[in-house]
Amino acid sequence: MNEKIDARGLACPQPVVLAKKSLETRNTVIVIVDNETARENVKRLGEKSGCTVSIEDTENGTFTLTLSKTDTVQPTGDITPVPSSSATGPNVFVISANTMGGGDDELGELLMKAFIHTIFDLDYLPDTLIFYNTGVKLAVKDSDVLDDLKQLEHDGVEILVCGTCANFFNIQDDIAVGIVSNMYDIAGTMSRAGRIVTP
Amino acid sequence: MMSLQSYCVVLFKSVSHAMRAEKILKNDKIPFKIIPVPKSISSECGVCIRFTPEYKEDIEAVLNGTVEYSDIRELH
Numbered sequence: 205m206n207e208k209i210d211a212r213g214l215a216c217p218q219p220v221v222l223a224k225k226s227l228e229t230r231n232t233v234i235v236i237v238d239n240e241t242a243r244e245n246v247k248r249l250g251e252k253s254g255c256t257v258s259i260e261d262t263e264n265g266t267f268t269l270t271l272s273k274t275d276t277v278q279p280t281g282d283i284t285p286v287p288s289s290s291a292t293g294p295n296v297f298v299i300s301a302n303t304m305g306g307g308d309d310e311l312g313e314l315l316m317k318a319f320i321h322t323i324f325d326l327d328y329l330p331d332t333l334i335f336y337n338t339g340v341k342l343a344v345k346d347s348d349v350l351d352d353l354k355q356l357e358h359d360g361v362e363i364l365v366c367g368t369c370a371n372f373f374n375i376q377d378d379i380a381v382g383i384v385s386n387m388y389d390i391a392g393t394m395s396r397a398g399r400i401v402t403p
Numbered sequence: 404m405m406s407l408q409s410y411c412v413v414l415f416k417s418v419s420h421a422m423r424a425e426k427i428l429k430n431d432k433i434p435f436k437i438i439p440v441p442k443s444i445s446s447e448c449g450v451c452i453r454f455t456p457e458y459k460e461d462i463e464a465v466l467n468g469t470v471e472y473s474d475i476r477e478l479h
Contacts, residue, residue: 310422311418311422314425314437317436317437317438318437318439318449318450321436321439322439348437352436
């Protein structure tokens, strides 16, 4: 009743897609991946699907993850509502660019820095901050807003950074805050949101 | 985060001056942050540069003669 998926060489989010599909019909799924991001994403999928996850790191840079459904554990994440400041669902801020508004990029970058700093003073703190497209550039180690983001994360704000985007800009090794995430988590979080704020 | 200590802000008449100051301070590796002008201060331009008091002299030295600014204030 288990399936072995060789997801080496597959681009994000393919490993997660295959694992998720396989979990629909099987109790145990073994996934082999060849990079850290895929390892984390598959691991999170397993945890959210109510599986126990064991990971074996092999010497040649690949990881073998075994996802086993447990009878007693109910799936979390997709079903349990996330704690929230509003009654209807989490408050989600979507940072889809490193600029605030379109028109002048230099002005937009300045405004975005001021916006992120202002989050601390808001009446309704976000539950989750999502960064995608050029927004991911705000989460790198030499970002001007890194310490603000780290403080928000420390204060309990979940920070999701689009892994596909970080990969596209070739900054995946420079991401210094939050969780490198995938479309499932990002789209899922947005779909469960009580409201979405996009600067 | 610097929010609990006192801090200083440089105020500008125009956003373009704030942007120029940002570039210069970045080049000189002086730590600072772009923030909206605190509500308690009125200013013609909505953003200012925030820094810890220890850098006040450095910042004055760097900005004087290069960028026009309207004021440097210490806030608590």
